[in-house]
Amino acid sequence: MPELNPIVVEAGIGETGPPQQGVNLSVRQWLRTNLFSNWFNAILTLLGVFAALLMLRGVLNFTFSENREWDAVRTNLRALMTLSYPESQYVRVWVAVGFVMALAGMSAGIWANWGGVSVKRMSTWLMGSGGLFALCVLLREPSVILDSEGKVLRTVEGSLQRESVWAAMTDRLGWWIAAVVLITLGAAIWAWCSEPDRRNNSVAVTTVVFSGLGLLVLSLWLVPYGHYAFADGTYIAVPGRTVAFSTKMPWTVMWLLLFGLYFVGRSFRDTRWQGIVRGSSNFLWLISPMALFWVVLRDPALDYAHVLSTDLPMGLAFGVLGGVLLWALTRSDLGEAGRLTAVGLLGFAVFNWVAAFFGLYPMLQKARISFLLVALAALLAPNFIGEVAKRRQLILGWLSAMALVHYMATMMNTPSTVDIQSSEFLGGLGLTLFVAVIVVLLSFPLGVLLALGRTSKFPIFRMLSTSYIEIIRGVPLISVLIFFSVMVPLFLPDGMELAELAAVLTGYTLFSAAYLAENVRGGLQSVTKGQYEAADALGLTAAQRTGFIVLPQGLRVSIPQLVGQVISTFKETSLLAIIGLFDFLRVANSVIPAQSEFMGVKREGILLVAMIYFFFNFTISKYSQRLERRVGLGER
Amino acid sequence: MSIDDGTTVANDRLAGREDMIVCVDVDKWYGDFQALKGITATIKEGEVAVVCGPSGSGKSTWIRCINRLEVHQGGNIVVDGIELSNDLRNIEKIRSEVGMVFQQFNLFPHLTVRDNITLAPIWVRKKPRAEAESLATELLEQMGIPEQAEKFPGQLSGGQQQRVAIARSLAMEPRVMLFDEPTSALDPEMIKEVLDVMKELARSGITMMVVTHEMGFAREVADRIIFMEGGEIVEVGTPEHFFTNPTEDRTKLFLSQIL
Numbered sequence: 001m002p003e004l005n006p007i008v009v010e011a012g013i014g015e016t017g018p019p020q021q022g023v024n025l026s027v028r029q030w031l032r033t034n035l036f037s038n039w040f041n042a043i044l045t046l047l048g049v050f051a052a053l054l055m056l057r058g059v060l061n062f063t064f065s066e067n068r069e070w071d072a073v074r075t076n077l078r079a080l081m082t083l084s085y086p087e088s089q090y091v092r093v094w095v096a097v098g099f100v101m102a103l104a105g106m107s108a109g110i111w112a113n114w115g116g117v118s119v120k121r122m123s124t125w126l127m128g129s130g131g132l133f134a135l136c137v138l139l140r141e142p143s144v145i146l147d148s149e150g151k152v153l154r155t156v157e158g159s160l161q162r163e164s165v166w167a168a169m170t171d172r173l174g175w176w177i178a179a180v181v182l183i184t185l186g187a188a189i190w191a192w193c194s195e196p197d198r199r200n201n202s203v204a205v206t207t208v209v210f211s212g213l214g215l216l217v218l219s220l221w222l223v224p225y226g227h228y229a230f231a232d233g234t235y236i237a238v239p240g241r242t243v244a245f246s247t248k249m250p251w252t253v254m255w256l257l258l259f260g261l262y263f264v265g266r267s268f269r270d271t272r273w274q275g276i277v278r279g280s281s282n283f284l285w286l287i288s289p290m291a292l293f294w295v296v297l298r299d300p301a302l303d304y305a306h307v308l309s310t311d312l313p314m315g316l317a318f319g320v321l322g323g324v325l326l327w328a329l330t331r332s333d334l335g336e337a338g339r340l341t342a343v344g345l346l347g348f349a350v351f352n353w354v355a356a357f358f359g360l361y362p363m364l365q366k367a368r369i370s371f372l373l374v375a376l377a378a379l380l381a382p383n384f385i386g387e388v389a390k391r392r393q394l395i396l397g398w399l400s401a402m403a404l405v406h407y408m409a410t411m412m413n414t415p416s417t418v419d420i421q422s423s424e425f426l427g428g429l430g431l432t433l434f435v436a437v438i439v440v441l442l443s444f445p446l447g448v449l450l451a452l453g454r455t456s457k458f459p460i461f462r463m464l465s466t467s468y469i470e471i472i473r474g475v476p477l478i479s480v481l482i483f484f485s486v487m488v489p490l491f492l493p494d495g496m497e498l499a500e501l502a503a504v505l506t507g508y509t510l511f512s513a514a515y516l517a518e519n520v521r522g523g524l525q526s527v528t529k530g531q532y533e534a535a536d537a538l539g540l541t542a543a544q545r546t547g548f549i550v551l552p553q554g555l556r557v558s559i560p561q562l563v564g565q566v567i568s569t570f571k572e573t574s575l576l577a578i579i580g581l582f583d584f585l586r587v588a589n590s591v592i593p594a595q596s597e598f599m600g601v602k603r604e605g606i607l608l609v610a611m612i613y614f615f616f617n618f619t620i621s622k623y624s625q626r627l628e629r630r631v632g633l634g635e636r
Numbered sequence: 637m638s639i640d641d642g643t644t645v646a647n648d649r650l651a652g653r654e655d656m657i658v659c660v661d662v663d664k665w666y667g668d669f670q671a672l673k674g675i676t677a678t679i680k681e682g683e684v685a686v687v688c689g690p691s692g693s694g695k696s697t698w699i700r701c702i703n704r705l706e707v708h709q710g711g712n713i714v715v716d717g718i719e720l721s722n723d724l725r726n727i728e729k730i731r732s733e734v735g736m737v738f739q740q741f742n743l744f745p746h747l748t749v750r751d752n753i754t755l756a757p758i759w760v761r762k763k764p765r766a767e768a769e770s771l772a773t774e775l776l777e778q779m780g781i782p783e784q785a786e787k788f789p790g791q792l793s794g795g796q797q798q799r800v801a802i803a804r805s806l807a808m809e810p811r812v813m814l815f816d817e818p819t820s821a822l823d824p825e826m827i828k829e830v831l832d833v834m835k836e837l838a839r840s841g842i843t844m845m846v847v848t849h850e851m852g853f854a855r856e857v858a859d860r861i862i863f864m865e866g867g868e869i870v871e872v873g874t875p876e877h878f879f880t881n882p883t884e885d886r887t888k889l890f891l892s893q894i895l
Binding site: 383386389390530531537538539540541548549556 | 703704705728731732734735736738740742743744745746755756759760762763764788790804805808
């Protein structure tokens with residue numbers, strides 16, 4: 001593992017800094033001041049420790065009980081991740097994961113400045129985990145005794161027969177050794193870095209993360225986790241060997257992508273390409289959910305004749321003609337004519353939709369959307385009047401918007417080539433993550449708009465947003481989901497179909513946006529009147545005031561609530577089970593057909609699902625704390 | 637345009653100058669309470685007018701009407717030949733010509749000092765970023781705080797923040813600067829650094845209207861002092877006249893309390 005960039009972090013106890021109290025307390029002093037300061041606290045401490053030990057013992061005995069069938073989870077790991085995605089097309093899933101990994105590595109390389117983890121702190125982690133190991137080995141009840149045929153022995157009354165405590169402890173020699181090694185290693189590192197000149201030694205967070213992931217991937221090749229699979233109705237169980245090649249190879253590639261692209265990203269840092277790389281990686285993140293949805297679920301079969309004769313020329317025509325128009329509209333000597341043109345265009349664009357509704361004249365949907373976009377860009381044009389570079393920004397933005405819209409529209413109109421056997425092709429963790437990400441991404445702008453509407457001084461906006469928010473908040477999420485999956489298809493005009501997933505995404509987004517709006521509104525209201533006045537006095541327009549002054553400050557204040565919302569959105573995707581989608585939790589909670597070996601085995605899967613939910617949410621929560629610190633919440 | 641405000645501008649320096657701010661019979665109510673009662677006054681181009689008076693006399697309300705942070709309900713206000721009305725374009729135009737400095741600074745806490753200063757020039761004046769930034773550097777040097785450009789307002793002292801606020805207004809290259817009690821929220825030792833900057837500004841020939849209790853400042857740089865009480869202009873005159881020979885009893889009472 002190469003050393004990435006060890007960053008030396010200034011410690012609080014430098015020669016010039018203020019003295020930090022409590023840092024130099026010995027363990028005994030710390031215990032005395034914090035846990036045993038008087039007899040009442042001592043009793044509380046002992047009771048608390050006792051309760052914690054009892055709980056840990058319960059969890060251990062449940063998790064490692066002889067009744068647990070962890071093979072069920074091992075075998076159905078793939079189903080938990082992607083349900084019944086066709087095996088022959090599975091490379092698409094890996095392409096999607098790989099794309100995310102590469103993008104994550106790239107962004108980490110070009111953006112991240114995470115500092116370091118002090119070596120001393122890592123040594124306490126080592127010692128702590130060693131101690132936890134030892135504790136777990138002690139607490140776990142003795143194993144059952146197996147007879148020569150591998151069957152559990154029972155007493156005459158039928159209860160399990162367990163070995164003696166002493167035998168259990170000696171049986172677990174390997175675990176004891178592991179615990180001792182961890183503690184010794186931690187203590188050695190602790191002692192090593194207690195020297196004054198090594199006190200501040202630290203390792204970059206990126207090094208820690210990449211090596212940790214690297215070790216995990218390496219263990220796939222070395223550690224005999226066992227090979228378990230269930231395919232085409234046959235159950236394969238080969239304990240004692242490493243996992244299947246089709247698992248370890250892709251994950252190795254994923255790690256290499258993450259690691260490699262990190263260095264690519266880093267090599268662009270502080271060069272003149274930095275801005276471009278940052279911009280494009282942000283853009284890729286933004287479009288990645290839809291793009292990956294494409295890769296995994298559609299991969300359209302393009303009709304090239306049609307593309308060349310219609311789609312491409314149309315996209316080009318809108319791009320070029322719109323670009324010319326916008327270029328003209330950003331001339332500084334244009335004055336009011338520009339705004340009038342924009343309003344005229346908007347009128348025409350809106351009329352196109354009205355005409356479509358009444359069937360007045362035929363027009364491609366793409367053209368309608370494009371006209372609307374031209375009008376919106378023309379409305380924005382006055383903000384880009386100025387020198388050539390600024391005008392060029394608008395034109396480039398316009399061209400990329402056109403490319404994206406026309407590409408998406410074309411793809412949407414072409415049938416998919418992904419071979420799907422049933423309607424439940426997307427499920428498991430894939431579905432959960434997809435729904436959560438899309439809902440969060442889409443409900444964010446909608447929620448911000450609603451919050452702005454509710455705080456607007458125009459009564460009509462205020463009324464509309466308020467009633468929307470109140471109506472949605474008065475209805476349970478489940479009923480919104482049911483409404484969108486069952487009722488909405490009934491209202492759609494003939495010939496128009498909405499995939500179940502799309503309907504549900506729409507409903508969930510609308511629901512989530514209402515809650516998000518209230519959180520954002522709380523932040524907006526914390527922006528003082530003086531900020532509005534200062535912005536007004538400088539001559540900023542209302543939109544500029546909102547965009548540059550009010551929203552950044554309001555959103556900064558609402559970060560904790562917004563993160564809470566993201567976490568609950570992620571968890572509540574499990575309600576999708578109610579309308580028949582196979583989300584992560586439902587897969588774990590279902591009996592996989594044709595697996596008679598694992599009849600009624602559910603607890604293991606649910607435990608795993610809970611752990612994975614916790615892992616994701618804990619990460620989000622940690623990240624938000626970092627974000628709060630970075631934007632200086634409560635400081636400036 | 638010339639409207640007699642009932643007073644003579646005693647200062648020769650301003651003779652023959654254009655009118656910059658013209659207020660005629662300006663009325664303003666808060667509910668049943670009349671905050672401004674027929675304010676009529678003319679500020680010439682390049683004039684430094686100090687508005688003083690006891691608290692609640694309507695001086696802040698008046699100055700805030702001039703860039704329409706408050707809406708007046710009667711009379712006319714004309715700034716640089718543009719009449720303030722409900723026409724949004726006129727308001728935007730006047731606001732970009734009129735800079736304002738607030739008692740509480742009202743800097744944007746989420747932006748660095750440099751971004752605070754360059755925001756409006758870039759987005760309202762449509763200046764290229766590089767030009768706006770060099771202007772910001774220049775202004776910060778003028779304010780005596782060139783080293784603070786990358787800091788956030790919360791990291792500066794009150795006096796420094798107020799100087800940044802002045803620089804932020806000046807970056808719009810306004811024709812008029814309004815000061816609404818710029819030193820009232822400052823610790824005594826910081827008042828001087830702000831007043832020094834304002835004196836410098838007054839000498840540069842920009843039109844200034846200053847609501848303040850700093851009589852020393854008024855005596856030194858004001859062309860005219862406007863004394864208000866109860867929403868009315870009570871007395872107008874040169875500093876010399878105002879401090880040595882006030883005619884109105886209410887002015888005399890105010891001066892006896894404040895000096």
